[in-house]
Amino acid sequence: MAEVRLRVNGADHPLDIQPQVSLLDALREHLGLTGTKKGCDQGACGACTVLADGERINSCLALAVQYEGAEITTIEGIDHPLQAAFVRHDGFQCGYCTSGQICSAVGMLAEHKEGMPSAVTGQGSGSHLSGAEIRERMSGNLCRCGAYNGIVEAIQEVAG
Amino acid sequence: MRTFSYVRAPDVETALRTIATEPNAKFLGGGTNLVDLMRENIERPDVVVDISRLPLTGIDELPGGGVRIGALVRNSSLAAHPLVRTRYPVVSQAVLGGASAQLRNMATVGGNLLQRTRCLYFYDEASACNKREPGSGCSALGGFTRNHGVLGVSDHCIAAHPSDLCVALAALDAEVEVESTRGTRRIPLTEFHHLPGSTPHVETALAPDELVTSVELPAPVTTRSRYRKVRDRASYAFALVSVAAALEVRDDTVTAARLALGGVAPKPWRATEAERVLLGAPATEESFRSAAEAELASATSQDGNDFKIELARRTIVATLRDLLTDRSAA
Numbered sequence: 113m114a115e116v117r118l119r120v121n122g123a124d125h126p127l128d129i130q131p132q133v134s135l136l137d138a139l140r141e142h143l144g145l146t147g148t149k150k151g152c153d154q155g156a157c158g159a160c161t162v163l164a165d166g167e168r169i170n171s172c173l174a175l176a177v178q179y180e181g182a183e184i185t186t187i188e189g190i191d192h193p194l195q196a197a198f199v200r201h202d203g204f205q206c207g208y209c210t211s212g213q214i215c216s217a218v219g220m221l222a223e224h225k226e227g228m229p230s231a232v233t234g235q236g237s238g239s240h241l242s243g244a245e246i247r248e249r250m251s252g253n254l255c256r257c258g259a260y261n262g263i264v265e266a267i268q269e270v271a272g
Numbered sequence: 273m274r275t276f277s278y279v280r281a282p283d284v285e286t287a288l289r290t291i292a293t294e295p296n297a298k299f300l301g302g303g304t305n306l307v308d309l310m311r312e313n314i315e316r317p318d319v320v321v322d323i324s325r326l327p328l329t330g331i332d333e334l335p336g337g338g339v340r341i342g343a344l345v346r347n348s349s350l351a352a353h354p355l356v357r358t359r360y361p362v363v364s365q366a367v368l369g370g371a372s373a374q375l376r377n378m379a380t381v382g383g384n385l386l387q388r389t390r391c392l393y394f395y396d397e398a399s400a401c402n403k404r405e406p407g408s409g410c411s412a413l414g415g416f417t418r419n420h421g422v423l424g425v426s427d428h429c430i431a432a433h434p435s436d437l438c439v440a441l442a443a444l445d446a447e448v449e450v451e452s453t454r455g456t457r458r459i460p461l462t463e464f465h466h467l468p469g470s471t472p473h474v475e476t477a478l479a480p481d482e483l484v485t486s487v488e489l490p491a492p493v494t495t496r497s498r499y500r501k502v503r504d505r506a507s508y509a510f511a512l513v514s515v516a517a518a519l520e521v522r523d524d525t526v527t528a529a530r531l532a533l534g535g536v537a538p539k540p541w542r543a544t545e546a547e548r549v550l551l552g553a554p555a556t557e558e559s560f561r562s563a564a565e566a567e568l569a570s571a572t573s574q575d576g577n578d579f580k581i582e583l584a585r586r587t588i589v590a591t592l593r594d595l596l597t598d599r600s601a602a
């Protein structure tokens with residue numbers, strides 16, 4: 113067992129956990145924060161996306177111990193216009209991918225603001241978030257219900 | 273996942289000392305490959321040495337026009353860096369073409385170099401795999417080979433190297449700096465990864481106690497460079513075939529060419545045969561095709577990946593054509 117202090121949604125949580133426990137399992141099983149979902153558990157779907165110091169990561173491939181000291185934000189800690197936009201635009205059906213989509217989109221908008229290029233951005237900084245930009249930047253989040261059109265519209269509305 | 277003890281290294285010296293004294297230890301960078309492989313019971317370290325907080329996160333300009341990239345620079349920071357985007361566009365494009373934004377935020381440069389194959393049989397404990405279990409055989413031979421290699425493969429292993437970044441680094445004559453308690457040495461990226469031969473489990477020139485500390489890129493021969501990746505979906509998929517290329521043309525003649533291929537070989541594949549054909553040749557579609565033919569001449573395939581040979585030729589030609597027509601824009 114290792115004593116790990118995780119900082120999640122602004123509160124400190126001392127935890128006694130084994131070093132092999134993922135951040136995803138620590139959140140869900142040890143802290144009861146079940147908003148973050150486990151889809152594939154291998155980095156291939158994005159359902160487990162959370163923010164670590166404001167940057168989106170896949171919590172299933174993160175060891176909780178490694179993230180000691182980082183400011184973790186999960187869907188339970190997010191209050192963002194994207195949430196209402198997802199409802200308005202039918203950005204989900206079953207909802208399983210939705211917390212990951214929203215955490216990812218929050219991180220994505222911040223990355224874009226800071227000038228992070230994407231595979232579809234040309235030489236410029238890609239100042240406008242086109243549908244193609246959003247699809248590429250959000251490609252790490254799969255939706256088995258195929259709600260992609262609504263997801264893109266919701267993000268586009270909030271991005272302006 | 274099997275348990276292990278976790279050591280967070282505050283500095284390079286501690287990391288090197290720990291790895292030198294613990295017989296079955298592994299470095300942890302971003303964890304995106306190691307955690308996955310530990311969960312699959314393929315990697316079974318007793319000690320995990322977390323190097324993610326080591327101060328090897330700089331991207332610095334070198335005297336002579338080159339760049340030194342710290343081993344702990346995250347893939348996303350590398351792709352976004354102005355020096356990288358302007359001098360080595362192929363590097364930025366290769367990184368942005370790989371994985372997802374979440375994974376790029378986690379993955380480090382050192383970890384990207386050392387990521388292991390995505391051969392499905394390597395991942396499946398019930399299959400024979402010489403890489404996972406030396407001497408057990410290779411289930412890919414006669415199996416599903418869409419993701420496997422056609423160049424540099426052997427009867428013992430036909431797995432392809434999965435990295436996009438490494439393909440760009442191979443084209444640009446990158447060097448890897450590694451350090452252990454025994455000292456520091458430099459390995460050209462093209463010699464960093466091994467071909468399988470009869471020992472597919474020996475994947476790199478790195479000794480178990482060595483830490484990758486940085487990757488150095490020499491001054492670019494041209495800033496006109498590009499990465500083109502062909503895959504089964506538009507994003508978030510490994511390459512079937514990819515091409516990293518840099519091309520300099522004067523008076524319609526190729527004066528410099530750098531070319532490397534991904535998805536087709538057990539290591540990032542520097543296309544030296546193609547480069548030889550291109551250098552001094554007229555910058556035409558015919559020359560590009562001859563170069564591609566020359567590089568793929570030694571290719572061998574299975575039923576499931578035969579398509580890659582022609583796909584690689586066409587992708588080489590298309591990438592060079594893009595660089596040629598982009599000339600005015602660059």
Ligand SMILES: Cc1cc2nc3c(=O)[nH]c(=O)nc-3n(C[C@H](O)[C@H](O)[C@H](O)COP(=O)(O)OP(=O)(O)OC[C@H]3O[C@@H](n4cnc5c(N)ncnc54)[C@H](O)[C@@H]3O)c2cc1C
Nearest residue numbers: 155301302303304305306370371380382383384386436484
């Ligand atoms: C779903 C998915 C899709 C992906 N798609 C792509 C893709 O399209 N293209 C692509 O290129 N990659 C892709 N990747 C792979 C990804 O790029 C690698 O997993 C990542 O680069 C590894 O970096 P890391 O820092 O997370 O490595 P880790 O997982 O931390 O480490 C990997 C290995 O490197 C060793 N290591 C790490 N750092 C050092 C160092 N400094 N010195 C010595 N040894 C070290 C570790 O001991 C370990 O053996 C994908 C991964 C996933 C999960």
Ligand code: SF4
Nearest residue numbers: 391401410429430431
């Ligand atoms: S191709 Fe290589 S990695 Fe894949 S099963 Fe055969 S030996 Fe293993």
Ligand code: FES
Nearest residue numbers: 151152153158172
């Ligand atoms: S559960 Fe983490 S990416 Fe699928």
Ligand code: FES
Nearest residue numbers: 205207255256257
């Ligand atoms: S809403 Fe069902 S998976 Fe996306």
